[in-house]
Amino acid sequence: MKLSTRFFLRQDTLLIARSLLGKLLVVPDGEGNRVSGMIVETEAYLGPNDRAAHSFGGRRTTRNEVMYGIGGRAYVFFVYGMYYQFNVVTGPVDRPHAVLIRAIEPVENLELMTARRGGLKQQALTSGPGKLCIALGIDRSMNGEDLRGERVWLEQYKTFRESHVSTGKRVGIDYAQDYIDKPWRFWVTSNKFVSKSR
DNA sequence: CAAGTGATTAGC
DNA sequence: CTAATCACTTGC
Numbered sequence: 001m002k003l004s005t006r007f008f009l010r011q012d013t014l015l016i017a018r019s020l021l022g023k024l025l026v027v028p029d030g031e032g033n034r035v036s037g038m039i040v041e042t043e044a045y046l047g048p049n050d051r052a053a054h055s056f057g058g059r060r061t062t063r064n065e066v067m068y069g070i071g072g073r074a075y076v077f078f079v080y081g082m083y084y085q086f087n088v089v090t091g092p093v094d095r096p097h098a099v100l101i102r103a104i105e106p107v108e109n110l111e112l113m114t115a116r117r118g119g120l121k122q123q124a125l126t127s128g129p130g131k132l133c134i135a136l137g138i139d140r141s142m143n144g145e146d147l148r149g150e151r152v153w154l155e156q157y158k159t160f161r162e163s164h165v166s167t168g169k170r171v172g173i174d175y176a177q178d179y180i181d182k183p184w185r186f187w188v189t190s191n192k193f194v195s196k197s198r
Numbered sequence: 199c200a201a202g203t204g205a206t207t208a209g210c
Numbered sequence: 211c212t213a214a215t216c217a218c219t220t221g222c
C-alpha cells in the first residue's frame with residue numbers, strides 16, 4: 001500500500017528521513033512490471049536554514065521549484081552532466097525541505113536493473129544516488145510527480161530498530177561550511193548497498 | 199585518484 | 211552573454 005500524504009507532511013524532516021529506511025521505492029517499467037528496492041540510505045536537506053540545500057537562503061529557481069510545493073512529490077534534478085538524483089519533498093507549501101534517497105537494496109526485477117546498469121555486479125547496482133536512478137529508470141520527467149500516482153511511489157516494507165540505524169555527515173557538500181558536519185545522513189548499519197563515503 | 203559531462207546558476 | 215559550479219561515477 002502506498003504511503004499516505006500525511007507521512008510526508010510531518011513537521012520533522014529528519015524524522016521522515018530516518019523513517020524512510022526500510023520503505024520500498026517502486027518505479028514500474030513501461031509494461032506494468034514492478035521494479036523496486038528497499039531504501040537503505042537517506043539524507044535530509046532542511047531548506048532555507050541549511051547551507052547544503054538547494055533552497056538555502058530562500059533560493060527559488062526553475063530547478064528547485066518543486067521543493068516549494070506540497071510534500072509528497074518527487075524532486076528530481078540533474079547533476080555533473082550525467083546523473084539524476086531522486087528526492088522526496090516534505091512538509092507544507094513554502095517550506096522547501098527534501099530527503100535525498102542515496103541507496104536502495106534491489107528487491108523486484110533485478111534482471112532489468114542489471115541490464116540498465118550494464119551488467120555490473122550486484123552490489124554496484126544501486127549503491128549511490130545516481131546509480132539507483134539508472135537502475136530504476138528515474139529521469140527528469142518524474143520531477144514534480146505526485147507519489148500517490150502511478151509512475152513512482154513508496155510502500156511500507158521493513159522496519160529497522162534504532163540499534164540498526166547509523167547517522168553521520170552528508171556526502172559531497174564540501175561547500176556547506178558550518179553545515180558540513182550536521183549528522184543528517186541516515187543508513188541501515190552494515191547494509192552492503194549503502195554508498196561509500198568520499 | 200582524476201577525468202568526464204552538460205544543465206544550471208550567478209554575475210556581469 | 212559567459213564562466214564556474216556541481217547533493218556523482220567510473221576506470222585508470
